[in-house]
Amino acid sequence: MSETDHSKKMGKTMMWIAWGLFFALMIWFFQGALDKQHNPNQRPQLNLTQDGKNEVTLKRNRYGHYLSPGNINGSEVLFLLDTGATNVSIPANVAQDLNLPVLGTHYVQTANGSVKVQRTEIEQLSIGNIILYNVAANINPGMDTAEILLGMSALKQLEFKQSGQYLTLTEQY
Template sequence: MTEVDATNKIGKYFVWLAWLIALAILVFVFQDILDEQTNPNTNPEYALSAQGKAEVYLKQNRYGHYLTRGEINEHPVTFLLDTGATEVSIPATVAEQLNLPTFGSYPVQTANGSVKVYQTKIELLSIGNIFLYNVRAHINPAMQGDEILLGMSALKKVEFLQTGKQLILREQ
């Protein structure tokens, strides 16, 4: 094998390596764009109203839903706002990570049928500068994923106003 052949072979490896690096960079950049479209509220905007009340501004995601980052008992979580849910509904895997206590079980009717859930209470639920205390919730072993349904047991404690593709949550 001549020196020219060895140089050509090394050159081909570097071209392949450059393409792989370029592809990895594109995946990294586009994954951030897709994540932003799925949950545009990973750092929700918040402020105080003219009356001094806490307000959080949420953007609709590309599917028309409102997802946001928040906290349960000072642990970061992702909420999906659901005015059709009676209570905050937490997947069992997430509840386990949060070390939430249970206070008995009861059946509930969901979009996927009847399921047995476990009553719990959230000491502190927060989104931006809104803080809710002693929120009723249940742990749902049938829920998949890590999104927590933010139901009416929490939402009834805030005012909400939708304008276009934005939702404003305001403390009462």
């Protein structure tokens, strides 16, 4: 192989590497933008009201949902607020990772029909600076997502106010 042929081959290889790096950077950049569109509340706005109550303000995502990072018994989770759910609903694989106790089984009505779930109780649930204790929850084997539906067993303990694309959650005493 001549020196010219070797230089051309090396040049083509470098060009492919440059294009590969360019595409990798573009994917990394756009994935971050997509993640922010899916969950614009990766760091929710925390406030303290004039009367000393903790408050969290969430922005609606591009699909019209409110997502928020939070904690269950000290472990990080992702909540999807769902006022149509009676209880907090946890996918079975997430509940197993959280080591939640099973306190019995029962059937619930979901948008997909009747589902047999396991009853559990969350000792401590937090969203931002709001902490709730002893929250009723269901372990749902039919959920195939990592998002936990934050139902009314938690939300009824909060005041919530929607204004435009923002939802403000305030703790009650």
